Amino acid sequence: MKLSIVILCWNDREVIRNCLRSIYTGTHRTDFEIIVPVNGSADGSVEFIRQNYPEVRLIDNGANLGFSKGNNVGIRASQGELILILNPDTIIPDGALDKWVEFIGRHPEAGAFGCRLLNPDGTFQGIPRPFPTVRGVWIGALLLRPLVYLSKEFVSDVYVRWNGDTERVVDWACGAALMVRGELLKRLGGFDEQFVYQFEEMDLCRRIWAAGYPVLYTPEVTITHLGGQSTKEFPLPFELEKYRNGYRYFYKYYGKRGVRSYRRALLVNLEIRRVMQWLIQWVKPCEARKKKLELLRVSAQWNRRTDPLRLVEKGEEPYFGVKRTFELT
16 A cells, blocks of 8 residues: 555544545545544534445544544554545645655655645645744744844744745644655654644654654645634634643753743733734724634633643643543543
8 A cells, every 4th residue: 555644534524525535536646545533523524424435444533532642543544655644624636646656756765745735715825834942932922033034043933035836855844734654654653642732743743853854845746725624613722722732842842941931932922912913903893803802812811820831741720611622531
């Protein structure tokens, strides 16, 4: 088996139907299998796949295990030389996977591969980025990113003067469409399951680099990524989960001092964003911005009350009356 495609599904019936159709109609030269771990979906997506794509291997996880743990179920079941971690809210153009596999065959030195992700309107999502650092987070928090055009001392979390139209080595590529050599991915144990939502692909790419393999991006392959389809209904739980995983990431790679500094930068960034949103809302009020302001307010309050060390080391955090969407087992 050349390629295993792992598509994690959580109430994604409306988007995964288009994703599967695009794969089956647009892949012509590559031997592949599709594995769909199901994170407790209750929207009829399982029944739809069984009825329309019986060749897909469905694995019932029984609950929403999150991105890392849910995908690892599919990774362990895969048989391909290459494993593609693919979001259900993606559309694969005709021949894209064939072209991607051929590109990978020309680059035996690399361990993981990203491609050009496009928004539905055709614009570039700009996902491949340098690894986050404490210094970079502070630069972003203080709105100093534009100063990178004057000095490399202000490099933060984006590749400057690059719009994704050239092949290049990158620190990490987006987990919405991330291709990894199967033997390497399994040897590394897949995703680190402490990362429930976000930061998981950064961590995986960092471990791929540590194993001696670069991550390579190509603009030759394009995939449309709708983005955030499963998270829009529950913005606050997913927002808080993002902060939890940020603390876990910075603790893992920068220790106690690093995670404390990361928290301070987060609080500064949240306050600056709140002020900016408030000023815009005052001049031009709208309901969407009002909701955004409330999300920023609660996020700032949660981060102020959270001790990142107690969170990471003991799993302790203040009760906030927000039901988590993941089953942490």
